[in-house]
Amino acid sequence: GESVGLHLPTLSVQEGDNSIINCAYSNSASDYFIWYKQESGKGPQFIIDIRSNMDKRQGQRVTVLLNKTVKHLSLQIAATQPGDSAVYFCAETHSWGKLQFGAGTQVVVTP
Amino acid sequence: GAGVSQSPSNKVTEKGKDVELRCDPISGHTALYWYRQSLGQGLEFLIYFQGNSAPDKSGLPSDRFSAERTGGSVSTLTIQRTQQEDSAVYLCASGGDYNEQFFGPGTRLTVL
Numbered sequence: 001g002e003s004v005g006l007h008l009p010t011l012s013v014q015e016g017d018n019s020i021i022n023c024a025y026s027n028s029a030s031d032y033f034i035w036y037k038q039e040s041g042k043g044p045q046f047i048i049d050i051r052s053n054m055d056k057r058q059g060q061r062v063t064v065l066l067n068k069t070v071k072h073l074s075l076q077i078a079a080t081q082p083g084d085s086a087v088y089f090c091a092e093t094h095s096w097g098k099l100q101f102g103a104g105t106q107v108v109v110t111p
Numbered sequence: 112g113a114g115v116s117q118s119p120s121n122k123v124t125e126k127g128k129d130v131e132l133r134c135d136p137i138s139g140h141t142a143l144y145w146y147r148q149s150l151g152q153g154l155e156f157l158i159y160f161q162g163n164s165a166p167d168k169s170g171l172p173s174d175r176f177s178a179e180r181t182g183g184s185v186s187t188l189t190i191q192r193t194q195q196e197d198s199a200v201y202l203c204a205s206g207g208d209y210n211e212q213f214f215g216p217g218t219r220l221t222v223l
Contacts, residue, residue: 036214041216043202043204043214043216043217046212049211089153089154097159097161098144098156098167098170099154099212101146101154101155102153103152103153104152104153
């Protein structure tokens with residue numbers, strides 16, 4: 001798994017702008033990739049997932065892009081709102097078993 | 112409908128004591144997972160139950176950690192002889208047919 005430090009990378013974004021959160025994954029055998037949002041004091045909340053045979057998937061205000069060549073995953077949030085402030089984690093799994101999580105990115109939305 | 116619930120929400124214990132953490136999954140979900148989240152870090156897999164299959168215990172950090180799932184529903188994570196490095200938020204998730212994992216609010220464990 002990935003090693004992580006005590007300080008999460010932080011993305012500051014102005015309200016109304018688009019956010020892009022990046023993640024590198026490690027396991028070529030992973031067949032699902034998921035983005036979770038975690039607000040302070042709460043458990044992670046599912047945002048969107050993508051299968052390994054896809055390179056793009058869109059949801060409501062969110063888009064996930066998968067680049068298997070470089071093992072890179074990104075989450076785009078359109079028109080970022082104050083309620084989007086949270087820590088965002090990418091996760092990978094094989095056959096929907098245990099999830100392996102990335103380090104997380106703190107998103108701070110400023111007015 | 113009710114989501115995943117966990118109890119207690121907070122637990123403070125002394126080093127060397129045993130603790131039990133409880134998870135009530137979403138009714139009907141066959142999969143149940145335990146993860147640990149240390150301060151400011153990502154989530155670390157601990158153990159996974161799927162139906163009546165033998166659990167995947169590959170993430171348990173030591174033999175002081177164990178978990179059981181009774182009747183395919185409620186699960187208890189037990190930590191024996193707690194150490195300060197066990198302090199973390201312990202998160203439970205359950206999964207249904209689609210296997211999307213729904214997380215509970217977690218139990219914050221503090222070992223003094």
